[in-house]
Amino acid sequence: MRVSKLFTKTRKDIPSDETSKNAQLLIRAGFIEKEMAGVYAYLPLGKKVLDKISTIVKEEMNSIEGQEIQLTALQPKDIWEVTGRWSDDVVDIWFKTKLNGGAEIGLGMSHEEPLTALLKNYISSYQDLPVFIYQVQTKFRNELRAKSGLMRGREFLMKDMYSFTRTEEEHQKLFLEAKNAYERVFKRIGLGDITFFTTADGGIFSSDFSYEFQTIAETGEDIIYLDRDKNIAINEEILSDEVLSKLGLIRENLEVKKASEVGNIFNLGTKYSKPFDLNYVTEDNQLKPVIMGCYGLGISRVMGVIAEELSDDKGLIWPEEIAPARFYLINLGNDQEIVERTNEVYKRLIDEGIEVLYDDRDVRAGEKFADADLSGIPYRVVVSKNTVVQNKVELKSRVSNETELITLDKLIESFGVKL
Amino acid sequence: MRVSKLFTKTRKDIPSDETSKNAQLLIRAGFIEKEMAGVYAYLPLGKKVLDKISTIVKEEMNSIEGQEIQLTALQPKDIWEVTGRWSDDVVDIWFKTKLNGGAEIGLGMSHEEPLTALLKNYISSYQDLPVFIYQVQTKFRNELRAKSGLMRGREFLMKDMYSFTRTEEEHQKLFLEAKNAYERVFKRIGLGDITFFTTADGGIFSSDFSYEFQTIAETGEDIIYLDRDKNIAINEEILSDEVLSKLGLIRENLEVKKASEVGNIFNLGTKYSKPFDLNYVTEDNQLKPVIMGCYGLGISRVMGVIAEELSDDKGLIWPEEIAPARFYLINLGNDQEIVERTNEVYKRLIDEGIEVLYDDRDVRAGEKFADADLSGIPYRVVVSKNTVVQNKVELKSRVSNETELITLDKLIESFGVKL
Numbered sequence: 044m045r046v047s048k049l050f051t052k053t054r055k056d057i058p059s060d061e062t063s064k065n066a067q068l069l070i071r072a073g074f075i076e077k078e079m080a081g082v083y084a085y086l087p088l089g090k091k092v093l094d095k096i097s098t099i100v101k102e103e104m105n106s107i108e109g110q111e112i113q114l115t116a117l118q119p120k121d122i123w124e125v126t127g128r129w130s131d132d133v134v135d136i137w138f139k140t141k142l143n144g145g146a147e148i149g150l151g152m153s154h155e156e157p158l159t160a161l162l163k164n165y166i167s168s169y170q171d172l173p174v175f176i177y178q179v180q181t182k183f184r185n186e187l188r189a190k191s192g193l194m195r196g197r198e199f200l201m202k203d204m205y206s207f208t209r210t211e212e213e214h215q216k217l218f219l220e221a222k223n224a225y226e227r228v229f230k231r232i233g234l235g236d237i238t239f240f241t242t243a244d245g246g247i248f249s250s251d252f253s254y255e256f257q258t259i260a261e262t263g264e265d266i267i268y269l270d271r272d273k274n275i276a277i278n279e280e281i282l283s284d285e286v287l288s289k290l291g292l293i294r295e296n297l298e299v300k301k302a303s304e305v306g307n308i309f310n311l312g313t314k315y316s317k318p319f320d321l322n323y324v325t326e327d328n329q330l331k332p333v334i335m336g337c338y339g340l341g342i343s344r345v346m347g348v349i350a351e352e353l354s355d356d357k358g359l360i361w362p363e364e365i366a367p368a369r370f371y372l373i374n375l376g377n378d379q380e381i382v383e384r385t386n387e388v389y390k391r392l393i394d395e396g397i398e399v400l401y402d403d404r405d406v407r408a409g410e411k412f413a414d415a416d417l418s419g420i421p422y423r424v425v426v427s428k429n430t431v432v433q434n435k436v437e438l439k440s441r442v443s444n445e446t447e448l449i450t451l452d453k454l455i456e457s458f459g460v461k462l
Numbered sequence: 463m464r465v466s467k468l469f470t471k472t473r474k475d476i477p478s479d480e481t482s483k484n485a486q487l488l489i490r491a492g493f494i495e496k497e498m499a500g501v502y503a504y505l506p507l508g509k510k511v512l513d514k515i516s517t518i519v520k521e522e523m524n525s526i527e528g529q530e531i532q533l534t535a536l537q538p539k540d541i542w543e544v545t546g547r548w549s550d551d552v553v554d555i556w557f558k559t560k561l562n563g564g565a566e567i568g569l570g571m572s573h574e575e576p577l578t579a580l581l582k583n584y585i586s587s588y589q590d591l592p593v594f595i596y597q598v599q600t601k602f603r604n605e606l607r608a609k610s611g612l613m614r615g616r617e618f619l620m621k622d623m624y625s626f627t628r629t630e631e632e633h634q635k636l637f638l639e640a641k642n643a644y645e646r647v648f649k650r651i652g653l654g655d656i657t658f659f660t661t662a663d664g665g666i667f668s669s670d671f672s673y674e675f676q677t678i679a680e681t682g683e684d685i686i687y688l689d690r691d692k693n694i695a696i697n698e699e700i701l702s703d704e705v706l707s708k709l710g711l712i713r714e715n716l717e718v719k720k721a722s723e724v725g726n727i728f729n730l731g732t733k734y735s736k737p738f739d740l741n742y743v744t745e746d747n748q749l750k751p752v753i754m755g756c757y758g759l760g761i762s763r764v765m766g767v768i769a770e771e772l773s774d775d776k777g778l779i780w781p782e783e784i785a786p787a788r789f790y791l792i793n794l795g796n797d798q799e800i801v802e803r804t805n806e807v808y809k810r811l812i813d814e815g816i817e818v819l820y821d822d823r824d825v826r827a828g829e830k831f832a833d834a835d836l837s838g839i840p841y842r843v844v845v846s847k848n849t850v851v852q853n854k855v856e857l858k859s860r861v862s863n864e865t866e867l868i869t870l871d872k873l874i875e876s877f878g879v880k881l
Contacts, residue, residue: 050529050584050593076580078534085532110469113504115497116600117617140559143606161495165469174469187562198536
């Protein structure tokens, strides 16, 4: 894509009411636009990042035989009354509206109820289980305070997966598969080193523990106690000598860190299957309730965490697999020779299937360099008088700031294969 | 995918209040589930079809340099008051709700206002134009009557593209590019032969004509007058001698057909740019309002039209590019030799990158055949005692019903290359 064709531009002005660092950076770079607090539109480069995170999440859910569906945002009142979660006293983040004709409906803030109800049409025998079902969908939550940019949205993109199993042992098996898939996701999107599997409170979903993936973050809303050797953590909310001993952790070995929740896993047990009578007939002809689990991952939230935590004072820094492009290509000067050579480089990279953002604008070099840094694209490639003479290009890493002169063939050889 | 692993099943029972043929078929085949009138969830096979249609639409919008974004479902009142479209007297299909804290908001039923407002941040000069911007997004419309299954949803998936141009001539140029892209979409999704570019009323968007793509459909809501030689049509709502002469059509040459609108194009002129002051500075330093166009395509609606119009008494019939799989593979009998051979065929097809739904269930042959037909997958492949002896498989086309015995190599050779 040529920057001259992209309708967005980097911006100096940001909305005065935008106080979160991730949204400020993403708005300045032209990746998102604020519609209202906690509600953001995605512009072309931001949409690419969001799509890439979604694709990675879907690939990893598919790898454990997750079956993708799409439930509805509009939710009928009756199925939520089955569990008592329609009441605003129980769930205080509903958006509610009315059908023309009168019936009250809600906007899906989660989907346990509709999916459990739906599965009654399909699950009746032990032969129908186990199964993983997931969706990537916009959720709506009427948060009173939505001041954290993409990290806490009123409208946000979430992957929610649900497991349906016959026994507690089978649940544990699927739980482990999902945990491993989550670890692969966080590694691929560039958060692997700072994201920890964390034991936490079961919350409204469960009387037992729940599990979170927590990313170390200066602006994180949680406090975790981290055992780096064991690569696990415990959420402060359940910290006690009893829990520590249960998890085999020693208080002195733990680091205290602020962290941001990027994923969670709840053992739902029969909390939803019982009220909906979602049962199955066992091999020896007994009727038993299905055991459920729930696995959330906030896709837009993760994008916010990455924007917030991996950035520096020059702007965004995207991990390679989710960057909107691999290279930010710049022609330094408008001499015919330089422009022609840059066009050649652009064409060659595109032909190799490598994504490039080509800053072909007629603006100062300093502006191009600043925009390259702000956009957070992993590698900057510059074509200048000097590089043309040497028949090379200048390559600079956004992370390390290291620069080298390299031939185009070498550049493609080093990077093309990874894609 | 193995049918034994798929959580959905074909169903005999359908909701008693479901009267539309497309939804009845899709529910019976396990592609969708009804949540309420005009609101449907997509199950794994249905989600695949929806995604494939989306992908084709996106590819064709990208081919004319459309830039993909994602606007928000939650809409603030103030930007819609600029054009007067917040009022329920003007737009009677709003879903409205309230933020915790009190402010009234709406659910996006279209996105002209937010996009025009957003572009004020980015467009100021003739150098910023022209541009095509599009999104594929869930729209919400509070329809009083939603009895046509996927063909008229209260919650539905739509591609809406907008063009921003400097002059009427430039608008005409982009309009033609979009028209051609639409024709490629309808050809690829299998509606090319029965879909016609139709002149219609400008409606609330324009005082001039608008343009529709109308697919001939028994249950269509529109009447079109079709000139097959010229490959264009006119919507009955604007039929008059004056309009016919303007379009160079002769009444006697026209066929009357019921049809269903699958796409539309409006010349918005300055209807939105003027109230929002979306202006640009010309090369000779004049301030002019931007000329806009709007290009809609109902993705879930198109899926409904295809389910309704291309089906037969045995079930669905999916065009090849949007089918949930290319082959429906069946093992006829459970002899070890047959099962092993079918497993081989399955593995080989998957290794070739061909999508297969493998009906490995231990059920009657008749049930497998009926489900293969109902699912609408283009080709059925059967492995039986007879085919094993001949070292072939039996191939049957869902459309033509023609059957042939063919070697696996030949099968892959004929089909693999198309993918």
